Every structure is written in C-alpha cells, then in structure tokens.
Amino acid sequence: MRREALIPQVVQVTDIRRDTPDVKTFRVVDLDGRKPFLHIPGQCAMLSMPGVGEALFSITSSPTNEDYLEFSIKKCGCVTDWLHAIEPGQQVTLRGPYGNGFPVDTDFAGKDLVFVAGGIGLAPLRSVINYVRCYRDRYGTVDIVYGSRSKADLVDYQEILDEWCSEPGISVHLTIDNPQPDWDGHVGFVPNFVKELGFDTGKTVVMCGPPIMIKFTLAGLMEQGFPRDQIYTTLELRMKCGLGRCGRCNIGDKYVCKDGPVFRLDQLDQLPDEY
Amino acid sequence: MKKLPLSQLDALFAAIAEKRRLYIPAGEAGTASFTPWREGLKLTDALNTARSAKDLFFPQVENLADFKVTGKQIQVIENRDPAEPFVLFGVRACDCRSFDILDKVFLCDPVDTYYQARREQGTVVTLACTEPEETCFCTALGIDPTDPAGDVTAWMAEGFLYLRANTARGEELLSSLPLLEEGEKPEQDRSVFEKLPLRDLDWSAFGGERMMERFNAPQWASLAESCLGCGTCTFVCPTCQCYDIKDFNTGGGVKRYRCWDSCMYSDFTLMSAGQPRPTQLERFRQRFMHKLVYYPANHEGEFGCVGCGRCLQKCPISMNIVKVARALGEEAKP
Numbered sequence: 001m002r003r004e005a006l007i008p009q010v011v012q013v014t015d016i017r018r019d020t021p022d023v024k025t026f027r028v029v030d031l032d033g034r035k036p037f038l039h040i041p042g043q044c045a046m047l048s049m050p051g052v053g054e055a056l057f058s059i060t061s062s063p064t065n066e067d068y069l070e071f072s073i074k075k076c077g078c079v080t081d082w083l084h085a086i087e088p089g090q091q092v093t094l095r096g097p098y099g100n101g102f103p104v105d106t107d108f109a110g111k112d113l114v115f116v117a118g119g120i121g122l123a124p125l126r127s128v129i130n131y132v133r134c135y136r137d138r139y140g141t142v143d144i145v146y147g148s149r150s151k152a153d154l155v156d157y158q159e160i161l162d163e164w165c166s167e168p169g170i171s172v173h174l175t176i177d178n179p180q181p182d183w184d185g186h187v188g189f190v191p192n193f194v195k196e197l198g199f200d201t202g203k204t205v206v207m208c209g210p211p212i213m214i215k216f217t218l219a220g221l222m223e224q225g226f227p228r229d230q231i232y233t234t235l236e237l238r239m240k241c242g243l244g245r246c247g248r249c250n251i252g253d254k255y256v257c258k259d260g261p262v263f264r265l266d267q268l269d270q271l272p273d274e275y
Numbered sequence: 276m277k278k279l280p281l282s283q284l285d286a287l288f289a290a291i292a293e294k295r296r297l298y299i300p301a302g303e304a305g306t307a308s309f310t311p312w313r314e315g316l317k318l319t320d321a322l323n324t325a326r327s328a329k330d331l332f333f334p335q336v337e338n339l340a341d342f343k344v345t346g347k348q349i350q351v352i353e354n355r356d357p358a359e360p361f362v363l364f365g366v367r368a369c370d371c372r373s374f375d376i377l378d379k380v381f382l383c384d385p386v387d388t389y390y391q392a393r394r395e396q397g398t399v400v401t402l403a404c405t406e407p408e409e410t411c412f413c414t415a416l417g418i419d420p421t422d423p424a425g426d427v428t429a430w431m432a433e434g435f436l437y438l439r440a441n442t443a444r445g446e447e448l449l450s451s452l453p454l455l456e457e458g459e460k461p462e463q464d465r466s467v468f469e470k471l472p473l474r475d476l477d478w479s480a481f482g483g484e485r486m487m488e489r490f491n492a493p494q495w496a497s498l499a500e501s502c503l504g505c506g507t508c509t510f511v512c513p514t515c516q517c518y519d520i521k522d523f524n525t526g527g528g529v530k531r532y533r534c535w536d537s538c539m540y541s542d543f544t545l546m547s548a549g550q551p552r553p554t555q556l557e558r559f560r561q562r563f564m565h566k567l568v569y570y571p572a573n574h575e576g577e578f579g580c581v582g583c584g585r586c587l588q589k590c591p592i593s594m595n596i597v598k599v600a601r602a603l604g605e606e607a608k609p
Contacts (some may be wrong), residue, residue, distance in 0.1 A: 003385075003388075004339075004387075004388040004389070005385040005387075006339050006340075006387075006389075006520070006533075007339065007340050007351065007353065008351070009351075010349045010350070010351060049349075050342035050344055050349060050522055050529035050531065051342070051344065051522050051524045051529040052522070053522065054520060054522075076547040076548070077546075077547040080547075089347050090347045091347055091348055091349040092349070093342075093349060093351070211549075236546075236548075237544065237546070237551055238543075238544050238545065238546045240518065240519055240520045240536075241518070241520065243385065243387075245380055245381065245387070245516070245518070246517060246518050246519070246520070246536070247516070247517030247518070247536070247538055247543075247565070248517070248538075248543060248544050250561075250565070250569060252486050252490065252564075252568075252569060252572075253483060253486060253568070253569040253572035253573055270486075270487075271486075272486070272487065272490040272491075274551055274552065274557065274561075275551050
C-alpha cells in the first residue's frame with residue numbers, strides 16, 4: 001500500500017508549558033520517543049485529535065532541535081480548546097511538514113535580520129530565530145522586536161530573557177501595549193516601536209503577527225524606504241488537507257499550505273488582496 | 276473498430292457486468308445518474324446525467340481512516356472504501372475531460388491514493404454525442420463531442436454501437452467481449468454542433484496571466500448580487516473538487532471521512548481569526564476565478580471548465596459561468 005498523505009501518524013505529547021494565559025507550548029515525539037520528522041523553519045503541521053478535529057499549526061521548535069517538535073498554540077477554537085485541556089502523556093495525531101518555510105540557508109545567508117513579532121506571531125519566528133542562533137556566524141546582525149498586550153502575554157518570555165537577551169550579537173527589543181507596574185521596558189505598539197528603532201533599510205525583515213500589526217508596521221517600513229523584496233511574512237488561512245487540494249487557503253493561484261506560508265512582500269503584491 | 280447491433284445492448288451490458296461492476300447512465304432527464312447495471316436497466320434517453328461522472332472517482336463521501344481512542348492512546352486503523360474493478364459506460368466527452376482536470380489535482384505529488392485507486396480500477400467507455408443541448412459548450416473549450424477520449428470510445432449510429440479501444444485497458448475490455456464483431460462506423464454529420472448558441476464563447480480574457488485585472492473587475496459585484504450561495508453549481512460541476520475532512524464519532528471509535536465541500540459556503544474559509552471571504556461576492560468570485568484563472572495559471576493554461584452546461588441548467592437564479600465569461604470578457608475588450 002502506498003503511503004497516504006492524509007493518514008496521520010500517532011505521536012505523544014510529552015510536555016506542556018504554559019506560556020501566557022491563553023498560550024501553551026506542546027512538546028511532541030513519536031511513539032519511539034523520537035522527533036516525528038525533519039522540517040525547515042516556518043513550516044507547519046496538522047495536529048489532530050480524532051473526534052475533535054484537525055488543524056494546522058506552525059512548528060515552533062527549531063530544526064536544530066533533534067529530540068522533539070514543539071508547537072506554541074493559542075486557545076481560540078475547538079481543537080485548541082481541547083489541546084489546552086490535555087495533560088502530558090496524551091497521544092494526538094500528526095502529519096506534515098507542510099509549506100515552503102523561510103529561506104534560512106539561501107536568501108537569509110549573510111544578511112542582517114530584523115524579526116518583528118506580535119503576540120502568538122512569535123510562534124513561527126521562534127523556529128527561525130533559534131535556527132539563526134545555532135548557525136550565528138552565517139548571518140549578520142540580529143534584531144528581535146517583540147510586542148504583546150501585556151508582560152504576561154509575551155510568549156516564551158523566560159527563554160527570551162534567559163537565552164536571547166544574554167546572547168552577544170542579538171538585540172532584543174520588547175514592548176507591551178500599556179504600562180504596568182512590574183515592567184520597566186518599552187511601552188507602545190510594535191509598528192511605532194519599529195519606526196523608533198530606525199533600522200537600516202539594508203536589513204531583511206521577517207514579520208509575523210496580527211493583521212493590524214503587519215499592516216501598520218509595513219506602512220512604517222515603506223516610509224523608511226525598505227525594499228519590498230527584503231520583507232518576509234508568514235500567513236495562515238483555514239486548511240483541511242495541507243496539500244493544495246481542499247480549496248480553502250488559496251490567495252489567487254497560490255496555496256498558503258504548499259506555496260506558502262512564507263511569502264515575500266513583493267510576491268504578495270502579485271496576488272489578490274484576499275487574506 | 277468493433278460493432279454490435281443496438282438490439283444486443285443488454286447482452287453487452289450483461290457480458291461486461293459478469294466480470295466487473297458496470298455503471299450506466301439511467302433514469303429520466305433531470306435526474307439521470309450513473310447507476311450500477313442490473314438485468315433490465317436501460318440506458319437513459321437524457322443527453323447527460325444530472326450529477327457528473329466525477330462521483331465514481333471522487334465520491335461525495337468516503338472513508339479516510341478509522342481511529343480507536345482508549346484513554347490517552349490512539350490507534351489508526353486503515354479502513355478505505357474498497358476500490359474494485361469497474362466499467363463506467365456512457366461518459367460524455369465533457370465529463371471525460373473533467374477526469375484529466377481532476378487527475379492534475381489528485382495525482383500530483385503526494386498522490387491522493389484514494390482517488391488513484393479508483394482511477395486504476397475504472398475503465399471509462401465514453402459515448403459520442405449526436406444531439407447536444409442548447410446549454411452545451413464543450414466545443415468552445417476545445418473538446419470534440421463526436422470523438423471523446425476514454426479507454427474506449429463508443430458511437431451509436433444506424434442501429435449499431437461502434438466501439439474503439441484507445442488504451443491497453445480499453446483493448447482488454449473489448450477483447451473480453453466475444454459478442455462484438457468487426458466494423459467501421461459511418462461518417463458523422465457534425466452540422467448540429469456548428470449551430471450551438473454557445474459555440475463561439477470567447478475565453479481570451481481569461482487564463483493565468485491576467486489575474487489581478489480579472490480579480491479586480493467591477494462586474495463581480497453585480498454578477499454575485501443575486502447568488503444564493505446554495506452550492507448547487509459546485510455539486511453538479513464535474514471539475515469542482517474542493518473537499519472537507521470531518522470526524523464522526525461512532526460511539527466505538529472515530530471515522531474520519533472526506534466529503535465534497537463548496538467554496539460558495541460562508542463557513543468554508545471561516546477561522547477563529549476571521550474570514551478572508553466575508554461576503555458572497557468573494558466566494559462567488561473565488562469559484563469562477565479558480566476555474567478560469569487560477570487553475571489555468573497552475574496547469575499550463577488549461578481551463579477548469581468542460582462546458583457540460585450543468586450549471587446553466589441547475590442554478591436556481593440562472594447565474595452561470597457563461598454569463599460570467601461574457602460579462603468579464605466584455606469588460607476586457609479594448
């Protein structure tokens with residue numbers, strides 16, 4: 001029997017970490033305790049619980065992690081509500097990886113990188129950031145701009161503080177929407193913060209976050225004179241198959257599941273505005 | 276070429292059905308469908324079936340897999356609907372072309388093994404058209420209804436059924452039928468096809484190259500205005516292949532099945548984060564853009580329409596791909 005792409009493998013959740021009030025990170029291995037498959041930063045996979053549903057999530061862990069896959073998941077629907085209620089040891093099903101991923105070994109090589117993330121938008125970028133950290137000498141400067149509603153809503157806050165902030169050659173710029181007593185960092189929305197930081201327009205920008213953040217950050221970057229082919233983002237639309245067949249996730253003639261989810265801004269310019 | 280007196284059609288069906296399941300178009304016009312042949316079942320008088328022949332390769336509902344859930348454990352149980360050898364008799368040229376269009380979607384890497392199994396088990400016997408309807412426009416899409424493709428092509432003329440094998444699978448079928456005699460079919464009068472009202476449809480405004488222009492055309496608003504979003508067009512369309520994957524809890528386990536879905540429905544693209552196609556305008560546009568622009572962009576200019584005319588007959592508000600093609604084609608003229 002030929003292998004059918006729609007039939008998933010059974011994997012187990014070995015660890016669940018609460019990141020924010022509505023985000024948890026799930027660690028997943030196959031039934032032999034190994035990483036289920038190899039992937040490229042930015043790729044996605046279909047997680048499911050039979051009887052509950054199947055949904056696509058970006059893989060949060062870096063390919064350089066050889067032991068497991070991680071998914072940072074915000075509670076916002078049927079499947080994610082169920083996932084947020086499970087305990088370690090629970091089995092789920094998995095198929096993938098899907099999509100193109102970020103061009104970490106080609107277009108990004110040698111470039112100065114600026115990561116811009118908002119809220120759960122850090123999930124797909126964390127994979128790239130940790131990949132870049134692992135192969136640090138292949139890239140130029142690294143800036144990470146990350147914002148959230150509040151301090152408690154910053155995903156992976158501990159990893160950011162303990163590892164990213166203390167690493168030489170990486171500048172982390174955190175911001176939250178409103179002031180709060182235990183926060184002495186920047187306060188304000190991501191788009192303005194990016195403007196204030198005034199990055200050199202020769203840098204490559206990698207962005208993920210809520211549509212409103214992307215819209216205003218882009219406007220700012222355009223004002224500053226960033227070329228459109230130096231800006232990357234990753235998209236998500238509803239998907240059932242992950243193979244470009246179920247018909248939901250197309251933007252024009254491109255399917256987010258297989259032609260994306262990573263697009264350059266100049267590529268998106270060629271597509272209808274329907275996302 | 277083989278032939279057989281039409282008076283012996285039942286004997287031919289019986290001989291085919293001895294070895295394989297045989298489907299023939301049966302029933303009255305408007306509701307005719309591909310039906311498993313049984314003694315006494317007659318070929319329909321209708322030109323075509325109400326639903327297309329895609330059902331036989333891409334059924335409306337099919338099992339993907341079963342799951343058994345015990346505590347925290349999950350077991351995947353392969354449980355496919357079996358694909359057994361079958362013969363599909365009486366497929367029209369339009370529906371036969373739709374298989375090529377579906378093949379490009381389902382047989383590219385990674386191959387859809389459910390669809391592939393049915394394609395491998397099915398022998399397609401097409402039937403040439405002699406009396407097209409006014410809604411037919413396959414000729415405007417480069418299809419010859421008098422000489423359809425398929426594993427075997429059949430013609431009915433002057434009291435005989437003529438059969439020509441086009442593939443090894445077709446040869447195999449014909450050579451297994453000793454009641455066939457040798458014969459040559461008479462020349463067919465094609466004049467009726469030259470009088471079809473939609474024969475001159477102009478598709479030059481469409482194709483992969485002019486995506487943004489067509490997408491942003493102002494005509495979509497008025498074209499989509501009366502669309503009810505019922506999905507009938509996608510249901511009867513031989514090339515519509517969008518699907519949903521759903522789970523059904525049987526009590527003792529979970530069945531994961533695939534079923535047809537429709538881009539005409541509001542929940543098709545609905546996400547907890549929002550709705551990229553919020554009104555019927557976007558959904559309506561998606562369906563026609565897919566067939567006339569996106570599919571050609573991804574498949575060397577081939578359109579995702581075969582001109583069967585079902586959507587012209589079945590749409591409750593009489594909107595269809597021909598009206599869309601005309602409205603947008605008119606706009607595209609210099």
